[in-house]
Amino acid sequence: MTLFAIALTLYAMIEAGLTRNNEMPPSLFLYGGLFGGLAILAHFFIRFFAPWSDPLLLPLATLLNGLGIAMLWRLGEATGDTSRASAMDQLILTAASMVVFAGIIYFLKEPRTLQRYPYIMAVGAVFLLLLPLTPLGSEINGARQWVNFGFTSLQPSEFAKIALVVFLSGYMVTKRDVLALASRQIKIGPVKVLDLPRMRDTAPMAVMWGFCIIVLVILMNDLGTSLMLFGTFLAMIYVATQRGSWIVIGLTAFFGACAAIYPFVPHFRVRMVTWLDAFRPDVFCTDEALANPESFCVTSGNSQQLVQGLFALAEGGMTGTGLGGGQPGYVPEVQNDFIFTAFGEELGLAGIMVMLMALALLVERGMRIALASKELFIKMFASGISFLIAFQTFVVIGGVTRVIPMTGATIPFVAKGGSALLSSWIMVALLMRMSNNARKPAPQAIQDEGATQVIQR
Amino acid sequence: MNKPIRRLSIFALALFGVLLLNVSYIQAFAAEDLREHPFNRRQFAESLNTHRGSIRVGSQEVAYSEPVGGDSDQYQRVYENGQLYAPVVGAFRAGSATGIEAAENSFLDGSHESLAVNNFRDMLTGEEPKGADVTLTINADAQQAAMEGLEALGKNGAAVALDPATGAVLASYSNPSYDPNSVASVTETDQAAENWTDLEAAEQQPLLNRGLNQRYPPGSTFKIVTAAAALENGASPDSTIDAPETLDLGAPLPNAWGGPCNNGAPDSLAHSIEISCNTSMANWAIQLGGQAMQEQAEAFGFNQGDMEIPLPVTESLSPLETDPNILGRSGIGQANIEATPLQMAMVAAGVANDGDVMKPYLVESVRNSNLEEVDSAQPEVYSTAISPGTAADLTEMMIGVTAGDEASGPTAQIPGIDVAGKTGTAETASGPTHNWFISFAPADDPQVAVAVVVEHGGGSGGTLAAPIAREIMEAVINE
Numbered sequence: 001m002t003l004f005a006i007a008l009t010l011y012a013m014i015e016a017g018l019t020r021n022n023e024m025p026p027s028l029f030l031y032g033g034l035f036g037g038l039a040i041l042a043h044f045f046i047r048f049f050a051p052w053s054d055p056l057l058l059p060l061a062t063l064l065n066g067l068g069i070a071m072l073w074r075l076g077e078a079t080g081d082t083s084r085a086s087a088m089d090q091l092i093l094t095a096a097s098m099v100v101f102a103g104i105i106y107f108l109k110e111p112r113t114l115q116r117y118p119y120i121m122a123v124g125a126v127f128l129l130l131l132p133l134t135p136l137g138s139e140i141n142g143a144r145q146w147v148n149f150g151f152t153s154l155q156p157s158e159f160a161k162i163a164l165v166v167f168l169s170g171y172m173v174t175k176r177d178v179l180a181l182a183s184r185q186i187k188i189g190p191v192k193v194l195d196l197p198r199m200r201d202t203a204p205m206a207v208m209w210g211f212c213i214i215v216l217v218i219l220m221n222d223l224g225t226s227l228m229l230f231g232t233f234l235a236m237i238y239v240a241t242q243r244g245s246w247i248v249i250g251l252t253a254f255f256g257a258c259a260a261i262y263p264f265v266p267h268f269r270v271r272m273v274t275w276l277d278a279f280r281p282d283v284f285c286t287d288e289a290l291a292n293p294e295s296f297c298v299t300s301g302n303s304q305q306l307v308q309g310l311f312a313l314a315e316g317g318m319t320g321t322g323l324g325g326g327q328p329g330y331v332p333e334v335q336n337d338f339i340f341t342a343f344g345e346e347l348g349l350a351g352i353m354v355m356l357m358a359l360a361l362l363v364e365r366g367m368r369i370a371l372a373s374k375e376l377f378i379k380m381f382a383s384g385i386s387f388l389i390a391f392q393t394f395v396v397i398g399g400v401t402r403v404i405p406m407t408g409a410t411i412p413f414v415a416k417g418g419s420a421l422l423s424s425w426i427m428v429a430l431l432m433r434m435s436n437n438a439r440k441p442a443p444q445a446i447q448d449e450g451a452t453q454v455i456q457r
Numbered sequence: 458m459n460k461p462i463r464r465l466s467i468f469a470l471a472l473f474g475v476l477l478l479n480v481s482y483i484q485a486f487a488a489e490d491l492r493e494h495p496f497n498r499r500q501f502a503e504s505l506n507t508h509r510g511s512i513r514v515g516s517q518e519v520a521y522s523e524p525v526g527g528d529s530d531q532y533q534r535v536y537e538n539g540q541l542y543a544p545v546v547g548a549f550r551a552g553s554a555t556g557i558e559a560a561e562n563s564f565l566d567g568s569h570e571s572l573a574v575n576n577f578r579d580m581l582t583g584e585e586p587k588g589a590d591v592t593l594t595i596n597a598d599a600q601q602a603a604m605e606g607l608e609a610l611g612k613n614g615a616a617v618a619l620d621p622a623t624g625a626v627l628a629s630y631s632n633p634s635y636d637p638n639s640v641a642s643v644t645e646t647d648q649a650a651e652n653w654t655d656l657e658a659a660e661q662q663p664l665l666n667r668g669l670n671q672r673y674p675p676g677s678t679f680k681i682v683t684a685a686a687a688l689e690n691g692a693s694p695d696s697t698i699d700a701p702e703t704l705d706l707g708a709p710l711p712n713a714w715g716g717p718c719n720n721g722a723p724d725s726l727a728h729s730i731e732i733s734c735n736t737s738m739a740n741w742a743i744q745l746g747g748q749a750m751q752e753q754a755e756a757f758g759f760n761q762g763d764m765e766i767p768l769p770v771t772e773s774l775s776p777l778e779t780d781p782n783i784l785g786r787s788g789i790g791q792a793n794i795e796a797t798p799l800q801m802a803m804v805a806a807g808v809a810n811d812g813d814v815m816k817p818y819l820v821e822s823v824r825n826s827n828l829e830e831v832d833s834a835q836p837e838v839y840s841t842a843i844s845p846g847t848a849a850d851l852t853e854m855m856i857g858v859t860a861g862d863e864a865s866g867p868t869a870q871i872p873g874i875d876v877a878g879k880t881g882t883a884e885t886a887s888g889p890t891h892n893w894f895i896s897f898a899p900a901d902d903p904q905v906a907v908a909v910v911v912e913h914g915g916g917s918g919g920t921l922a923a924p925i926a927r928e929i930m931e932a933v934i935n936e
Contacts, residue, residue, distance in 0.1 A: 235468075239461040284496055307496060313483045314491030315499055327499060349484040353477065360473040367466035371459055383462045390469035394476060401479050 001059035002043045006036040009066025016074035016324035031073070034091055035066060038098050045102050046432065053436035054369065060362045061428045064413035065094055065421070067355065071342055072416055074324055075335055093418040097425035104429035111434050115377040118170030121163045128160035129215065129225075157225040158423035161388060162430075164229060165236070169380035171204070172240035176376075180241035205250060208233050213257045221267045224399075224407030228392055230254055235387040239380060270302055275405035278303040278310075305332045309341035309400055320348025335416045337409060340400050356397075359412065362428075363390040369435040382434050385427050505531045505643055509565045510588035510826070512546050512557055514595045520546050520558065520637075531643050534558075539636040541604050544615075544666045545595060545629050545768070545819060548637035550649065555664070557591060557819065560767040564589040564823050564832070571832065575825040587826040594625035594821045594834070598932035599905070606909075606925030607632035613912040614922075615667035615798045618929050621806035621897055621906045623836040624815030626766065628907075628929055629799075631667040669770045672795035673910055676883030677733045677918065678893045679790025681804055681851060684730055686753035687741050688847040692726060694854055698744065700724035700737035706782040710739055710789075713882065713917075731857035733865045733880055735789050742788020747778040750788065756842040757804045757814060759796070766799075766817045773800035791884060802908035803839070805895040808851045809877070809903035812843040852877050856900050859923075866894060869923040871931055875900035878926065880918035889915030894922035898930045905933040 010032045013025050025031075039062045046058055073087035108114075114121070131137060131147050138146045147154050172179065212226045234250045262269060277283050283303045308331040315326060328334045328342035344352050366386030370379045389412050399406035410420040412427075483491070491497065509532065512520040519542045522532040534549045536542070547556015554562060563569035567576055567588035579586045596618070603616035607630060618628035635656055642649040656664050665671060687696070700718035703709040718724040718734035729737040742750055754775035755761065764770040773796040778784035786792035799817060807814035816839040823832035843851070855877035859869045866880040877900040881893030892914035897906035907929050909922040 235465055239465055242461045279494070279496070310483060311491055311494070311497045311499060313480070314488040314497075317484055317488050330499060344480065344484065349481060352480050352484070356473055356477055356480070360470060363469050363473075364466060367462060367469065370462045379459075379462065383465055387465055387469055390472055394472040397476050398472075398479075401476070401483060403475060403479050 001055070002039050002062055005059045005063035005066055006032075006039050008063060009035060009070050012067060012070035012323055013073055015322065016070065025073070031069070031087070031091060035069060035094065038095055039066075042098050042101065045105065049102075050105050050432055050436035052439040052441075053432040054365050054439070056361065056365050057428055057432050057435070060358050060365075061413060061425065064355070064358055064362075065424075067343070068339070068414035068416075068421075069094065070323070071339055071346075071414070072335060074346075075328060075339075075342065089418075090416060090421070093421050096418075097422045100422060101425040101429040104426060105433055108430075108433055110437070111381065111430060112375055112377050114166050114381070115170045115173065118167045118174075121167035121170070125160040125163035125167060126211070128156035128163065129211075131156045155417070155419040157222065158419040159426075161225070161229055161232065162385070162423060162426060165232060165381065165384040165388060168233060168236045169377050169384055172236060173376045173380060175204075176240040179237065179246075180243060202249070205233075205237070205246070205253070209250070209253050209257065212254070213261065221265075223268065223271060223405070224395055224409035227395055227407055228388065228409065231391045231395075232384060232388045235391070236380060236384045239383050271405045271407070274303045274306060275402065278306050278402065305338060306400070306402060306406055308332065309338050310402065312341040313344040313401070316345040316348045318349045320344070320346050320351055322346060337396050337406075337411065337415060338400055339415045340397055340411060343414075355414070356393075359389070359393050362412075363387075363393075365435075366431050369431055369438055373434060373438040378434050378438070382431060385430060389424075389427060504566055507566050508532055508585060508587040509534065509549065510567070510590040512542075512561075512565070513590060513592040514542065514597050514600070515592075517597065519593075520549070525643060533643050534637075534641045536637040536641070539638050540634045541600055541630075542595070543634045543637050544631040544668065545593065545600075545626075546637065548640050550641055550653065556666075556768060557593065560765070560769075561591045561820060561823070564591055567826075569831075572825055575827060575829070575831075579826065584826075589823050589825045589831060591823050592821045594620075594627065594819055595629070596627040596933055596936070598936060599628035599929045600630055602928040602932040603628045603630035603909075603925065604632070604634070606928050607911070610911055610914070610921060610925075612914055612921075613661055613667065614910050614914075615671065616907065616909045616925060616929060617668040617798045617802040618905050618907045618933065619802050619806045619815075619817055621809035621815065621903045623834075624806070624817045624839065625821070625834070625836070626817050626819045627905060627933055629666070629668045629819070631665065631671075633661050633663045635663040666768070667910070667912070668798045669766075669768055670797065672771060672773060672797055673891050673893075673912070674883040674885065675790040675794060675796040675801055676881035676891065676893050677735075677738075677789055678801050678804070678879045678881035678895045678908070679794055679796070680730060680733065680738045680788070681808065681855070681879050681895070682754050682757060682790075683738050683742050683745075683750065683788045684726055684854065685757075685808075685843050685847055685851060686745050686749050687726055688850050689753065689843055690745055690749055692741075694727035694850050695725050697723035697725050698729075698737050698740045700729065700734050700740070702736070704736040704739050704785060706739065706785045710735055710786065712736055727854045727857060728863075730854040730879065731861040731865065732863045733858075739785035739788045743781045743785045747784050750784065751775055751777045753842075754794075756840055757807055758800055758839065758842075764817075766819050768819060770799055770817075771797055773797050790881060798908045798910050800908075801893065801895045801910075802906055804842075805877075805879075805897045805908060806903075806906035807840075807842040808848050808855065809897035809906050810848075811845040812841055812848040814839045814842050852900055855879055855896070859896070865917075866896075866919040866923045868919055869894065869896055869927045869930075871898060871927060871934070874898055874934065876927070876930065877903075878923065880923065882917045885913065888913045890917075892916055892921040893918045894926045896923070896926050896930065898934060905930050 013028060046053060069087050069090050072090050076087055136147050147156055212230045234247055237246045273283060284307055312331050323346045326345035328345055331338050331341050334342050363386045366382055370382035373379050392412055395407055396409050396411050398404040410417055412424040509522045511518040519537050522534055525531045525533050545556060547558045549558040565588045567586055572589055576586055599618050607614045613632055615631045620627055640649050640653040702717045703711045712735045718737055724734055724737045759773045759775035763772050776793045778787050783792045787794045803814050816837050818834050821834050822830055825831050856875050858864055858866045858878045859876045866878050869876050869878045876896055876898040878896030883891040885891055892911040895908045897903045907926045909926045911921045914921040
């Protein structure tokens, strides 16, 4: 399976190279050797240190990561436009991520130990999320979510979300009875409508809500992370309590807050208008461009990226233009969250379905791990991480394809960027470690062996 | 807590389901609309990378593509005699196209379905795909004569020449014209776009094809239609009607020279046409009635909606008049009558072709890159406007216009050949008169029918427009 994933990656590179430059990519052996070697190493590492883990997770991660590298290579090296993306960077980041991946598998034998430090995790998560607000932080494309370390810049929110899942798992495992049972019923006549939690139990919800809204949206303009964190929070509180009322309250509060801050946060307003009226001329073009009928507005206007992305998808149609055959350069920032449209253009609906299926499979295997585990903390943790992957995919691709407003985050594994890649591999490492522990056969009791011997003739 | 986890995983799957459905919708169902969305410039960028076919006039390539060279995959469109052919050929630019470049785009860029086999063969043999060549019906000499004549006057105007027997457009020039090379550069796109913007904003409207898309009051050239209606409704060239010095049509309608047409006596139809009498022709229109007048105009092509030849042609108008005052004026091509130069050329061509108006067309043939003909013009009758007898009578009357004793358009005479013509000097709401001449020649064996209009020439049709028409006719006949 892993080999298949590697082969697919290399095939993608070859095709892109042939289509673009009419030659085999000269760096093919380098990439093939490095990426293939890494993936195979990871495979054997798993065989050795986590032999019972879900066998599908690594190939899926490899496939998605490999497709990402191939596409970045096609966007960058094949066109000679290295400002857009460098697949070499991505490859090195992949290697680093895989090392971290191996480290987690090796050192974190029992993920439940994480349960001991929920508040440290909480503080850590908040610290990471707020880090960009310090002088270290930098703003890119209107969202303040990067931390510049000089040699590289990281997006701490990528790691904060994992820490947050750890915290929520630990916290909710201890508090779930209170959150689930203490309630006031609201009835209309004899019909029970909702179980409302007690006021004081809504505190964590209120904190989370306040944090997401105020800090992320207002201070940092990071809608994507805000939406993702809050969604994951709701999912986890639902898993812990089984109560729909939490979701109702959470959604009401979240959307209520969105409506309330709508007039005051220009960034947010722009996103909404861009989403709803993407094809309105004044949204698509800037005013100066509109005044000049000859300008094609190829780079200006708020909805430019969204609409060009849709055009790219349309251009791809069912089967796509073939890797290297499209014109993904039309979509601004195509190497980031809009890399999805490049896949849509060149691989078509068929290719996109494969990608979505791979992601969905990853999520569902994760959920299966949650089901198979016995410990509550691990159940919470695994389902939380799986849902995080699913929701992140939904938020990004949904934004790109105009299902929901664009928020600007990255598809797990695929898009350019170190933090996102690293956090994706961390999530897979955690899932694999948990699945290994969940599926590991229970150690056989010595008495049974003895009993067997007695019956033996 | 497995139950909520199951529900959550179903919800997660549902999220993926939504994405899948939406992507399927975009890529399968909405794709066509998105590809053709006006904001979508992908097609145009791609079109710069295709080797377009040539546009030919006779054996000359007047528009062709050549590789930009260097690292670029693009092709540069080159226009020979750009200004001469621009009103027909148009311009192919990064972003859009006009003229034949736009109307025949699917042939030129090779996307037309009839080229599919050829494209497939090229793909198999590894040949570079190339669009089909389009050969126009334009006669280079006639086109040249039209340009020179109109340019020499220095006025806005247009000339259209037709082959009356087939409908082939032999010349179509609109003054002023422009050089398509100045707006077609793919290497200096900013300059090209700026030039185009200047052309669009220019007061003289060089991008307007006046021959096909501008309506003018046809003035006295419309008297041919009035006379045709009279002949079709039982009159003969010798039939007479009152032709006083002025006619009281609300405001007085005088003759061009300020006197009666036949020394105060009723004037014959033939003589009225020869000297271009206003009062008698207005009387004919009133006598025939609005219905008959409109029917005759429509038989020549008025009020028939827009036409494609394949360039778009604006509809010419002849509304049904009930007020005798307005009807009288419309009988001499004023009031609400509006005609394109092509429409008036069709009137002349209909008379020349024994009453049958042929459908005008600009494309003679289309050949694929292997020089096989994939499309060729099939002349077809557009309408039967008048009977052959009426056509013969009108031809006689129109010869009188150029050769009669009191000819109003003698400047159209070609030595040794009978020329049938009609002058027109149309009053305009603003500025000096428009000057018209429509004609065909040789009268006994018509090879070419022409309409020339000079915008606000301020002279008479006989002095300004007729010499240009003569040059065009001579160019065709002497070939």
